[in-house]
Amino acid sequence: MSDITIYHNPKCGTSRNVLQALRDGGAEPAMIEYLKTPPDRATLKKLVAAMGVPVRDLIRSKEAVYAELGLDDPALTGAQLIDAMAEHPILINRPIVVAPKGTLLVRPKERLAEIFP
CATH class of the missing domain: 3.40.30.10 (Glutaredoxin)
Structure with a gap:
């Protein structure tokens, strides 16, 4: 699934956990390290x-x-x-995930279920 984007900060534990949850769910999202590429x-x-x-x-x-x-x-x-x-x-604030089901500040990471199966 390349139709998902995460605005990511690799130094943030929540952001890393959300990225891993997306990958565990079979997605390889487009990753924007927003501090490097705002x-x-x-x-x-x-x-x-x-x-x-x-x-x-x-x-x-x-x-x-x-x-x-x-x-x-x-x-x-x-x-x-x-x-x-x-x-x-x-x-x-991060991570922001853009997915077909919506765009969401995924904090806490459990909110990912609102837009990602």
């Missing part, structure tokens, strides 16, 4: 729209740059948050 603003918008979640759900609030940029400000728009993630991809 998605652009348009791709981030598309991913957020496909997930149907607020942009804030996709941002890693535990990263130092989150506080440095004042991203906890509730007045910030989704567009401003997407701009921050595009500029600082470490802010993108």
